[in-house]
Amino acid sequence: MSKGPNYAAAMQQTASFQNLIESEAELIVRVLNGQRECYYDLVAPYQRMVYVSALSVLRDEAEAEDCAQESLIKALCHLKDFKGKSKFGSWLVRIALNEAKMRRRKLRPALYESLDGPADHNGHEETEYVPQVLQDWREIPSEALERNEIREALENAIKQLPDIYRQVFILRDLQEYDTADTAEILGVSEAVVKTRLVRARLQMRDLLTPVVRNSKLLSREVFKRGKNPWL
Amino acid sequence: MAMTCRELWREVSNYIEGIIAPDLLGEVEAHLAYCRYCSAVVDGVRNVVVLVADERVFELPIGFGERLKKRLENEL
Numbered sequence: 593m594s595k596g597p598n599y600a601a602a603m604q605q606t607a608s609f610q611n612l613i614e615s616e617a618e619l620i621v622r623v624l625n626g627q628r629e630c631y632y633d634l635v636a637p638y639q640r641m642v643y644v645s646a647l648s649v650l651r652d653e654a655e656a657e658d659c660a661q662e663s664l665i666k667a668l669c670h671l672k673d674f675k676g677k678s679k680f681g682s683w684l685v686r687i688a689l690n691e692a693k694m695r696r697r698k699l700r701p702a703l704y705e706s707l708d709g710p711a712d713h714n715g716h717e718e719t720e721y722v723p724q725v726l727q728d729w730r731e732i733p734s735e736a737l738e739r740n741e742i743r744e745a746l747e748n749a750i751k752q753l754p755d756i757y758r759q760v761f762i763l764r765d766l767q768e769y770d771t772a773d774t775a776e777i778l779g780v781s782e783a784v785v786k787t788r789l790v791r792a793r794l795q796m797r798d799l800l801t802p803v804v805r806n807s808k809l810l811s812r813e814v815f816k817r818g819k820n821p822w823l
Numbered sequence: 824m825a826m827t828c829r830e831l832w833r834e835v836s837n838y839i840e841g842i843i844a845p846d847l848l849g850e851v852e853a854h855l856a857y858c859r860y861c862s863a864v865v866d867g868v869r870n871v872v873v874l875v876a877d878e879r880v881f882e883l884p885i886g887f888g889e890r891l892k893k894r895l896e897n898e899l
Contacts, residue, residue: 628899629899631895631899632891632892632895636888639883639887639888639891640878640881640882640883643881643883643884643887644881647881653884657884657887657890660887660891661890661891661894664891664895665894665895665898668895668898720829720832721832722829722832723832723864723867725860742874743879743880746874746875746880747880747881750875750881761875765871765872765875765876766875766876766880766881768876786836789836790832790833790835790836793835793836793868793871793872794832794835794864794868796868796871796875797864797867797868797870797871798867800867800870800871800874801867804870
């Protein structure tokens with residue numbers, strides 16, 4: 593049986609990932625051997641990941657940038673401690689999250705409990721999230737992103753999520769870590785990651801649907817065809 | 824007994840990611856066939872996941888790389 597183009601693409605992806613790992617390992621050795629000028633090349637592919645991780649805790653762009661830079665400097669100082677047990681990117685993200693949490697404790701000590709505790713808006717992580725009854729949203733997402741307003745709305749909605757859900761949502765859906773890596777980074781079980789992810793996604797849908805509708809991105813034709821059950 | 828809305832919401836991630844258990848898939852689809860509320864929820868969640876995976880969301884601030892390079896140079 594022919595393995596087809598999907599197989600070829602998957603193999604290509606695996607090969608490029610393998611190349612990344614090999615060049616990463618090489619760069620780590622170089623930096624550890626004193627070629628510290630190679631460090632930027634080593635961390636450059638993870639800049640956004642580290643920045644977004646910091647932003648997921650701090651919710652302030654300037655503070656997140658400073659935190660991301662500081663985290664990468666700390667990572668450089670502790671590079672000899674990286675044993676390759678986890679992915680290099682996951683290691684950097686963990687450092688960024690810890691740094692961001694430390695900063696947030698200093699900046700907003702009153703909010704400290706909400707960082708790692710089980711509380712959401714209702715005070716109980718176990719509280720089941722009930723999605724709102726909202727009009728349907730059948731906009732093609734890639735087209736929606738052409739509009740800055742949707743991008744901004746998306747970023748604002750993420751910022752509104754309770755901490756424990758926002759961190760899981762960002763790691764899983766924005767940074768595209770798998771459940772196991774997300775669990776490892778956050779120090780929680782995979783079951784907890786899955787539960788939080790469902791709740792985060794449901795809340796995101798509730799936060800975004802009214803914005804998408806109000807932005808008039810939904811075609812009236814869709815409504816006319818009777819696809820929207822809530823009109 | 825038919826799947827309830829609440830049970831479906833718990834499966835929404837597995838369903839849109841295509842990793843739902845085969846025995847539950849039929850139940851989810853049967854439920855979605857008559858429940859407009861849950862259909863709207865599933866469509867919305869799917870859109871969120873597609874939207875947020877786009878790299879244009881939370882782009883790095885302009886000049887981030889340059890500022891990082893400078894700071895690293897100062898540290899080296």
